[in-house]
Each structure stands twice: as C-alpha cells, then as structure tokens.
Amino acid sequence: MASIVERPKADGSITYQVRWRDGGGRTSKVETENFDNPESADQFRDLVNAHKQHWPHGWVRGQGFVEEEAIPGDQPLMDFAHRYVSRLTNVEDRTQEDYERDLRLHISRLVHTTLTGLVVPATVCNVVADDIQDWVRLQKKGIEDPERPGEWLYRKADPKSIRNRHGLLYCVFQAAIDTDPQLRTKNPCKGTDLPRMDNETEEEMCFLERAEFDRIRAEIRDPDAVDMVDWLVTSGTRWGEASALQVRDLNLHSERPTASIVRAWKKAPKGSQRAYLLGPPKTKKARRILRLSPAQVEMLRRRTAGLPVDAFVFQTSQGNAWHHANFYNRKWQPAVKAAVAKGLPKAPRIHDLRHTHVAWLIAARVPLPKIQSRLGHESISTTVDRYGHLLEGLDDELSDVVEAMLSVPLQQGLRVVREA
Incomplete structure (x- = not known):
C-alpha cells in the first residue's frame, strides 16, 4: 500500500x-x-x-x-449517431427503428471518463477505448435495483445483443472518421473485448436425430403443417423465407430442379396496418438458389398443382399464408409437448429445424463452405462459429480411419511414386 x-x-x-x-x-x-x-x-x-x-x-x-482540450467540430455523440441512422438508405424502415431504439436505450448510456476521473457526456471526439469497454461491461452486468431485490434498473444483455449494439456504434464512429472534415482518426471500438457467444449458442441450439424429428412429426395431424416442417428440416431455410416461398420461385420441371430464395417476411414499421411485410432476404447472400431432391420435388408439385404463380407454396387449409405465432401455437408446440410427454428428451423451437438440417449435412460430410452457401450466411466465419463444434463428433470416425491405415503393412498399403 x-x-x-x-x-x-x-x-x-x-x-x-x-x-x-x-x-x-x-x-x-x-x-x-x-x-x-x-x-x-x-x-x-x-x-x-x-x-x-x-x-x-x-x-x-x-x-x-492534464486537462483535456476541446476539439474543434466536436459534438454530442447521440446527436451525430441519430443523424447517421436517419440517413441510412440501404436498410428497411423496421431495421432503422430498431437502430433508433438501440441508440435511445443502450448507446445513450455510453459516457466518457476524463483523466481526472470525472464522468462526462460522450461526444464524437472524447470517447476512448476504455469508455467502450466500460460500456460493454455495463451491458454484461446490468444494474440491479437496490431497493427491489431481483429487479433491474437496467437489465443485463446477452452476448449477441451486446455485439449487435457494438457493431452499430462501430459504424457511427467510422462515419465520424469518414466524414469531411474528419472528426476522428481512430475508431475506439476497434479491439474491444466482447463477450463470447459460443457457450450461449451451444445452450440455445437444439439438434435433432432423425428418429427424434420423426417423433415430433408423427404428432402433427395437419398434412399442410407436416409439409412445412418437412421443408424446413430438409431445406434449412429460415421460417420467414419458407413461409414467403411462392410458386414462381420454383423450377420443378428441369433436369436440375431448384427453389429460389428471393423474399422473406419482415416486421412492418410501427404504425403500419400489418404486422409483417414481404421484403428481400436477411442479407445479400441469403438470396440464393437451392437444389431440390426428388422427394422435395414430389411434395412441391403436389402442393402447387393448380395454384397461380403468386400463391404461397405453404398455406393453411383455408389457403392463407402461415404466420409464425399461429403455426407455433397450434401445430408445432402441441406436437413437441406430446412428444416430450412420451419421452422425447428435447423441446426444440421451429428454428432448431434449421440447426438440425446443418447437423445432418455435417454428418453426411458436406463441407462447411457448401453449408454456408446453402444457409445463406454472409461469411464462412458465421457458419464455423455456430456449427464448427459439430465437426468434433467426427473425430472418432476419423481416428478409426487412421487406425485402419496404420494396420495395413507398409509395403502393401503405401506406394511411393518417383518422378522420372
């Protein structure tokens, strides 16, 4: 001391x-x-x-x-951030509203601590890497209410939410670097120690064996709903993509039948008369073409016979497009509960059919780059981060192959080809 x-x-x-x-x-x-x-x-x-x-x-x-000097052109960070978000042109209205909400509820909590230890409002120029790290730590820990045990003044966030908000903040500071005149020379979000997502991802994901999927499928009495879950687990599409699939997106009569993923359901902006609207897929690479199997072609031909080109492929018995809440509450959840009551040890979500699709592909030795393309992931790192751990399940089989190779006498099992 x-x-x-x-x-x-x-x-x-x-x-x-x-x-x-x-x-x-x-x-x-x-x-x-x-x-x-x-x-x-x-x-x-x-x-x-x-x-x-x-x-x-x-x-x-x-x-x-040493007191910090004011920088010419500096301004409150929130003022600059709101202007940045309001001028975005390549995002949907609902996404822009989500960004505004993150600014208002979370990024607004970012402050700057001066060299003298004084906490002051964040500006475009005064924020440093330590301020970003303190802000991340605040989200990770949250603020408990001292007067009400178990309640929160600011609820702690999961790793994915923290990373999403950090990504938005990174873009805001990058805009300050790219603006003319330049307001910053360095992005304080670079190098931030962000919480890891792997533990949470493994806990949230649920992978079904084929027999486990069949047990849930057997509890679904509606044939239209059966077709939907079959498509989800064999195509790996997201719910919003599958439920938005239309007859004109299918090419069922060529030698290489395909389904084009070109639209998805999106949350409508606040104040809209409808809760969801059709829009483009989640990312640029999510717009993709899926090769269809004979079983998929047979099912899709049966479903689309006599339908107009703009009709949805997967419909309710009344001919309406499926809504997630409706399908989950009336078809999926009752089937899962029934299967669990009969001994199924898992309670998967609808989205877990997409994860299950990947697990089956990995078990079949499909390379991760091909899986990335099929899922529409923007980056191979996304595929590896989420599903790379499943490759560990092949270690025993790989070791068996190596053992078999070594058990063959070298003079019989190996040949050396020499160049002339």
Missing part, C-alpha cells in the same frame, strides 16, 4: 512524499510523487491504492492530471 513520508526542507518547510512499489510487489521499483500539503498527498495516495499500486491513469509526474 502507498504511504506518506514527511521530508523537511532546508528552509523549514515540509515536502509530503507519497511512496509505493509499482504493482505492489516486494521487489518492484519504488515510485514517488511529492506534494506541498498533506491533503493533496492523502488524495494521491488513495488514487494509487485505487489503481492497485500503479500510477493513476492520466497523471503526469510532477504536473498532475
């Missing part, structure tokens, strides 16, 4: 010297700082102790904290 030593001077005055070992180690370098009065020495000693026996951040030896 830091201590204070009084050192008399020749003129009779006293210098109050704060002494400590850097980092607190017994053999570490001795650091000192001098003060003319005991009050200042006491404050500095407490700062050193609070910084775990290191120089306080921003303190200049012999000078103290």
